[in-house]
Amino acid sequence: MTAPTRVLVCDDQALIRTGFTTIIDAQPDMEVVGECGDGRAAVELAGRLRPDVVVMDVRMPVLDGIEATRLLAGAGVAEPVKVLVVTTFNLDEYVYEALRAGASGFLLKDAPPGQLLHGIRTVATGAALLAPEVTRQLVGRYAARIRPADDTDGESPLTPRELEVLRLIADGRSNSEIAAHLVISQETVKTYVSRILTKLDLRDRVQAVVYAYRRGLVT
Incomplete structure (x- = not known):
């Protein structure tokens, strides 16, 4: 029997963390191994718990989701962790930066629960998750300026x-x-x-x- 996908949930809003955790833990093929409210805690917990996927918010105190993603999945990381960024805004340049930092994909927080679960499963397999309608706007908007x-x-x-x-x-x-x-x-x-x-x-x-x-x- 295949072991469940281990998920770490990181968001500075307790209500959202609880909601994500409830949805994820209800799945037979997933389990939440930890949750936290800032990027620094996410990096520390990921080092101890070794989750398969980190569901990461972008804007958080102490250490934001971009820097946390870079530390977890960026170039040069010996044992990178797969990161799924979940954000409020579909045209947030910080999401583009998170992708550059090593995130495997992103979703919007208002996506239905089924999309969150699909996203976790997709990223866990090593594939990437990009919403096409967001990609064209998001990456196209910021890449030319950053390149x-x-x-x-x-x-x-x-x-x-x-x-x-x-x-x-x-x-x-x-x-x-x-x-x-x-x-x-x-x-x-x-x-x-x-x-x-x-x-x-x-x-x-x-x-x-x-x-x-x-x-x-x-x-």
């Missing part, structure tokens, strides 16, 4: 077809939508996505989206 000039230097290791798939990923398209657009099978799309992540040394689709915008491949 360093030297990110556009050098040639891409991707083939023209792989670049085309990467642009569609950055546009928030799902595998099925990419397959329909390019008139290829979903299995072929999965192969392209895997090659893109491997060639660019990226963890997941979230990092691929950020890469595409920071390299100027999407405007």
Whole structure:
């Protein structure tokens, strides 16, 4: 029998923490192993409890969710923890920063419980969770301003077809939508996505989206 997904809930509002915990603990394939109200506590608890997924708020006291995410899942972290950011605003630049910091995805706090559970399960498998309609607004709005000039230097290791798939990923398209657009099978799309992540040394689709915008491949 597969062990339940271990979840750490971090939000500075006790009512929201309680709500998330109740929803998650009601699932046979999940368990909340801890909860806290600030990013510093999240980092400390994650080190002790080793959760599979941290459900992380963005705006919190002591240490915000962005810095906590960077410490838990950022580049150079020896044993990164998967982080699912949950925020109030779908156009909050802090969410974009959280994705850059290493988060595996994000949801809005007003999403129905089923989306929260789906998000946790998705992130726990190592996949990324991006809401397409939010991605186009959020990343598109802030990436151009944040992208360093030297990110556009050098040639891409991707083939023209792989670049085309990467642009569609950055546009928030799902595998099925990419397959329909390019008139290829979903299995072929999965192969392209895997090659893109491997060639660019990226963890997941979230990092691929950020890469595409920071390299100027999407405007």
